[in-house]
Amino acid sequence: MSVVLSCRELRKTFGPNLVLDDLSLDVAEHEVVTLIGASGSGKSTLLRCVNLLEDIDDGSVWLDGEHITGPRVNPDLVRQRIGIVFQSFNLFPHMTVLDNITLAPVRVHRTPAKEAAARALELLARVGLEAKAREYPDRLSGGQQQRVAIVRALVNQPRLLLLDEVTSALDPELVGEVLTMIRDLKGEGMTMVIATHEMGFARQVSDRVCFLHAGRVLESGPPSQVLGEPAEPRTRQFLQRIIEAGRL
Amino acid sequence: MTHTPSKYQLERVAYRRSRAIRSAFVAALSTLVLGTLLVVAITGAPGWQRVKETFFSAAAARSSLPSILDGLLLNLRLLVFCAAGALVLGLLIALLKTLRGALFFPVRMLANAYTYGFRGVPLIILLYVLCFGVPGLRLSGTPSVLVLGGAAIVLTYGAFLAEVFRAGIESVHPSQRAAARSLGLTYWQAMRHVVLPQAVRRVAPPLLNDMVSMQKDVGLVSIGGVIDAVRAAQIEVAQTYNYTPYIVAGVLFVLLAVPVIAITDWVTLRAARRQSAGSTT
Numbered sequence: 001m002s003v004v005l006s007c008r009e010l011r012k013t014f015g016p017n018l019v020l021d022d023l024s025l026d027v028a029e030h031e032v033v034t035l036i037g038a039s040g041s042g043k044s045t046l047l048r049c050v051n052l053l054e055d056i057d058d059g060s061v062w063l064d065g066e067h068i069t070g071p072r073v074n075p076d077l078v079r080q081r082i083g084i085v086f087q088s089f090n091l092f093p094h095m096t097v098l099d100n101i102t103l104a105p106v107r108v109h110r111t112p113a114k115e116a117a118a119r120a121l122e123l124l125a126r127v128g129l130e131a132k133a134r135e136y137p138d139r140l141s142g143g144q145q146q147r148v149a150i151v152r153a154l155v156n157q158p159r160l161l162l163l164d165e166v167t168s169a170l171d172p173e174l175v176g177e178v179l180t181m182i183r184d185l186k187g188e189g190m191t192m193v194i195a196t197h198e199m200g201f202a203r204q205v206s207d208r209v210c211f212l213h214a215g216r217v218l219e220s221g222p223p224s225q226v227l228g229e230p231a232e233p234r235t236r237q238f239l240q241r242i243i244e245a246g247r248l
Numbered sequence: 249m250t251h252t253p254s255k256y257q258l259e260r261v262a263y264r265r266s267r268a269i270r271s272a273f274v275a276a277l278s279t280l281v282l283g284t285l286l287v288v289a290i291t292g293a294p295g296w297q298r299v300k301e302t303f304f305s306a307a308a309a310r311s312s313l314p315s316i317l318d319g320l321l322l323n324l325r326l327l328v329f330c331a332a333g334a335l336v337l338g339l340l341i342a343l344l345k346t347l348r349g350a351l352f353f354p355v356r357m358l359a360n361a362y363t364y365g366f367r368g369v370p371l372i373i374l375l376y377v378l379c380f381g382v383p384g385l386r387l388s389g390t391p392s393v394l395v396l397g398g399a400a401i402v403l404t405y406g407a408f409l410a411e412v413f414r415a416g417i418e419s420v421h422p423s424q425r426a427a428a429r430s431l432g433l434t435y436w437q438a439m440r441h442v443v444l445p446q447a448v449r450r451v452a453p454p455l456l457n458d459m460v461s462m463q464k465d466v467g468l469v470s471i472g473g474v475i476d477a478v479r480a481a482q483i484e485v486a487q488t489y490n491y492t493p494y495i496v497a498g499v500l501f502v503l504l505a506v507p508v509i510a511i512t513d514w515v516t517l518r519a520a521r522r523q524s525a526g527s528t529t
Contacts, residue, residue: 076432077432079431086426090423090426093446094449103431103442104432104433107433108432
């Protein structure tokens with residue numbers, strides 16, 4: 001299986017804080033990798049660096065064997081091949097659901113508007129939201145908005161999908177609909193890197209779980225191993241706290 | 249299925265209705281009292297008869313109206329061109345000011361110098377410089393005083409509008425830009441399709457404010473010798489020593505502002521409603 005994403009010795013600082021500390025991570029095609037770890041362990045920063053939304057301070061990121069953090073790389077072209085979904089949805093409030101989804105296909109990929117709309121409606125129908133196509137995002141529930149945001153990322157047919165704590169801003173009863181959608185994506189073979197606090201979901205959907213601590217991958221392996229019999233004391237500590245909070 | 253209100257609800261409804269009637273009555277009464285007091289105070293003043301003749305003469309109003317309307321037409325034409333010019337210039341300067349990167353340093357510096365300078369210069373002084381100074385150079389192809397005056401207004405208002413636009417652009421949350429860029433949109437595409445539409449909607453009320461203000465200031469080009477509504481009124485006053493033409497011009501300006509304000513309020517309201525409450529289908 002070919003490697004889609006390869007992060008080599010990534011280093012990122014925010015002022016005096018070292019957020020990513022020589023972090024390395026490979027993701028194979030069709031693989032779903034889940035990043036777990038406490039707040040501030042670097043999960044979101046890693047995803048933002050991969051999508052070139054943050055400049056890295058050292059190391060390199062490779063997409064399909066191509067160095068995407070080189071000095072002469074056009075970030076716009078790279079981002080067209082990587083989808084990202086944010087914790088806070090970040091839909092465009094002044095556009096309808098349909099316009100949100102077709103913006104990139106029409107403006108970036110020069111897809112004819114009709115074709116883009118047809119594809120958007122098809123994707124919306126698959127997640128049961130075709131009736132909301134003409135609504136504005138603020139009229140939708142959080143779960144619906146997040147599913148639209150995922151569709152918006154998918155319509156570009158990305159090689160890699162990054163999900164940054166996509167259920168953290170949702171009411172508990174709305175989390176399920178978003179997780180179901182991600183599970184379906186895994187079934188379709190989408191390569192994904194998921195930062196999450198939903199341990200139960202991580203166990204079901206991941207091929208591999210990475211525990212991040214202080215900007216490094218401290219432990220990585222199949223979910224049964226990392227979540228069931230963690231080797232590192234820090235992983236055990238983290239999971240213990242999650243269990244105490246009733247989230248496992 | 250019909251719902252029969254309980255006696256508590258009926259009691260509440262009855263109470264609210266009686267309060268509403270009472271409020272309406274009090275409002276009408278207090279308005280009437282204040283209005284009467286004002287009328288009595290003004291018409292009862294010792295000089296009222298004189299003021300009435302010199303400021304509110306129907307005959308003078310009728311005779312001055314045609315020339316004032318001619319002047320007003322000039323105001324209107326000037327307003328349309330100046331508003332368009334100042335909006336374009338303001339938006340352009342605001343966009344230049346948001347550019348990042350070493351290459352654009354001189355552009356940013358010029359844009360900053362412009363907004364600092366032209367917000368400070370009194371419009372009248374700029375009008376003197378452009379309307380009298382530029383023709384004084386005796387260059388061939390010097391535009392008319394009307395165009396030069398219009399340019400002074402565009403330059404002054406462009407500086408204010410640039411700051412309004414910039415405030416709007418900066419008020420759009422960075423996550424919106426990040427989301428746009430993550431979809432592969434370029435800087436300009438993200439600006440054009442995601443940031444600006446939200447920014448302009450947010451600053452529509454202050455932009456409108458400046459438009460109404462400009463509507464009054466375009467008349468200042470009369471300094472250069474062209475005849476706008478206020479200058480036309482002044483000419484009438486100088487001939488008759490009756491001040492009514494000023495009142496006529498003032499009322500016309502107010503009437504002109506009302507639709508502009510109403511339309512923009514409606515546009516803003518509609519955009520807000522579409523986004524939050526209603527659907528378009």
